[in-house]
Amino acid sequence: MNKLVKGAVATAVGAALLMGGAGTFAYWNDSVGITGGTIVAGNLSVVDATPSDGVWTVQKDGTGTATTVPAIASFVASPGDRFTYTKTVKINATGNNLVATLALTPGSIAAVTPATAANTALASYLTSTASISATGTGISAGSVAGTYNVTAGAAGVTSRDVTLTVVINFPKSTTAGFENNTKLGSVNLSGLAVTLNQQ
Template sequence: MNKLTKAAIAGAAGIALLLGGAGSLALWNATDTVNAGSITTGTLEMTATAGSWTSAPALWVPGDSATYSATVDVTATGDHIKGTLSIDATTVTLPSGVTLALTIAPTSGVNANGDGTFDITGAGNYSIPVTVTATFDSGADNTSQGQTIDLSGLAFRVDQHA
């Protein structure tokens, strides 16, 4: 091999070595920490008290309805907290033709919106009167005869929303 070819090969190898190491070349940098304090989250808790049925028929037939009245105690901490109160539909099984509807009564510090939602005016403890209306649709079919509807597991649910 002549000197020019050897020099070209050596030069190419040197450039390849330099370029291969370019990815690991570190530029200067620095980091520092600052005491930014801490953030504390709020809470949303609920306890439902046992209630009672009013004028519930012993044996229901299509067209019957009854109401269940109870109190739901909500403890809320946090700025600008709002919530939605509902019946937890996963806790009861209803036959065709039977529906449950929740009504929330306005009370101090709680604005009931008529659609199962309420706005809490700030952090605090709230006792919210609720009514569940069970209705047996007058157009229910024959499959609803002789059914037992177990409402012993009826549960309420409260979810925080923006």
């Protein structure tokens, strides 16, 4: 074989190798649609159902007849009083596997500023006794005291009314003077709130 032919063969082989290495040859392939549908996210929200204030009642020594308190800010509390606040909220919980927990928001009972020793002591004392209960469709007591489970509503259900009851006790100790550090104290309840968290 002469040099010219040898050179042509070498060039052709080299070109073929380069073409194969670069993936220039077409391979058969195909695809088919497997319609999966649509994923739709649900919702979890809680809103004030009645923008006006709820209803405050108070019981002397926690056992007497509950008396409605039209203006809680003007009521002067003393040890032994039990305050109950009732309010309706709307909960939207939509999701096939959705479960949420409803609870009183930490810090709902705050010392009035400036945070004097008496204000701080009263806020701490009342916070330690505060509890919440909730009634309505899809509401059940949670595994942790003071919490409630909220299960999802049926598809298309936008909201459900849930009645919240917050109880705040001002205990009267059997030890004389035990509550003295709360005298003239003041707390702010305007931040009273509930929190809804997905489990």
